[in-house]
Amino acid sequence: MKVAIVTGAAKGIGRAITIMLAKKGIKVVANYKNSQKQAVELQEQLKKDGIDIDIFKADVSHREEVKKLIEYTIKKYNKIDIVINNAGISQYQLFTEITDEDWEKMMANNVNSVFYMSQETVKYMLQEHQGCIINISSIWGITGGSCEVAYSAAKSAIDGMTKALAKELGPSGIRVNSVAPGMIMTDMNQGFSKEELEEIKNNIPLEKIGRPEDVAKCIEWLIEDEYTTGQIISPNGGWVI
Numbered sequence: 001m002k003v004a005i006v007t008g009a010a011k012g013i014g015r016a017i018t019i020m021l022a023k024k025g026i027k028v029v030a031n032y033k034n035s036q037k038q039a040v041e042l043q044e045q046l047k048k049d050g051i052d053i054d055i056f057k058a059d060v061s062h063r064e065e066v067k068k069l070i071e072y073t074i075k076k077y078n079k080i081d082i083v084i085n086n087a088g089i090s091q092y093q094l095f096t097e098i099t100d101e102d103w104e105k106m107m108a109n110n111v112n113s114v115f116y117m118s119q120e121t122v123k124y125m126l127q128e129h130q131g132c133i134i135n136i137s138s139i140w141g142i143t144g145g146s147c148e149v150a151y152s153a154a155k156s157a158i159d160g161m162t163k164a165l166a167k168e169l170g171p172s173g174i175r176v177n178s179v180a181p182g183m184i185m186t187d188m189n190q191g192f193s194k195e196e197l198e199e200i201k202n203n204i205p206l207e208k209i210g211r212p213e214d215v216a217k218c219i220e221w222l223i224e225d226e227y228t229t230g231q232i233i234s235p236n237g238g239w240v241i
């Protein structure tokens with residue numbers, strides 16, 4: 001039996017990943033911060049299919065809360081095989097308008113969270129001499145996005161962590177990869193108008209905006225694979241080639 005933790009699992013991409021993992025028979029500890037109602041709904045929905053998941057509230061931008069999430073998982077399952085660092089925030093604003101507070105909030109939620117989650121988990125993965133860490137970054141971390149300087153910097157930092165950690169942990173049997181989605185229809189993109197979404201769609205070779213399930217499929221392949229590490233894999237419909 002494999003055990004996975006998914007951060008930010010109550011909605012959007014994290015929710016699709018949780019459903020995919022749980023339906024494969026993997027024990028999932030689904031983390032949420034504010035979306036308690038959606039987390040309970042997800043747990044109840046899966047229960048109807050005879051699948052149990054754990055839900056656990058934690059703000060993963062704080063190490064103490066991450067420690068509680070990991071302690072809960074270890075106490076209950078005694079190991080962690082898979083960590084999906086999915087929790088994240090975005091902010092669309094001019095570079096000149098980014099305050100120190102905005103910048104620190106971006107780094108705390110998108111970068112520190114991955115650092116804390118990975119560091120607190122790896123000690124258990126090292127004992128098992130195996131593990132799989134998948135960090136959700138973004139195409140903007142690869143190409144840079146206008147009016148998304150802080151977000152792009154945070155996602156590039158995640159990709160840098162992925163590559164370095166893959167080298168350091170490869171000899172210990174632990175794989176670390178990034179999945180860098182393009183435009184995926186979730187609450188994160190609710191600020192875009194219909195016209196803006198249409199324009200984006202017209203620039204994507206596959207002519208469609210992605211679904212959370214498209215990212216989950218990519219992750220399903222990555223967790224089954226045994227020879228891929230340190231890679232940035234980008235389900236983006238060909239938007240960035």
Ligand code: NAP
Nearest residue numbers: 008012013032033034035059060061087088138184186188
């Ligand atoms: P979303 O629906 O807004 O989900 C973001 C999730 O992150 C929420 O479930 C939220 O939890 C969680 N979260 C944020 N800060 C957290 C914290 N400190 N502790 C715990 N959970 C936290 O957006 P999404 O599109 O599914 O985003 C998921 C990931 O994909 C993010 O890392 C995002 O940057 C990345 N991504 C998205 C797109 C896209 O087009 N949608 C593209 C590329 C990359 P609560 O709601 O419980 O607070």
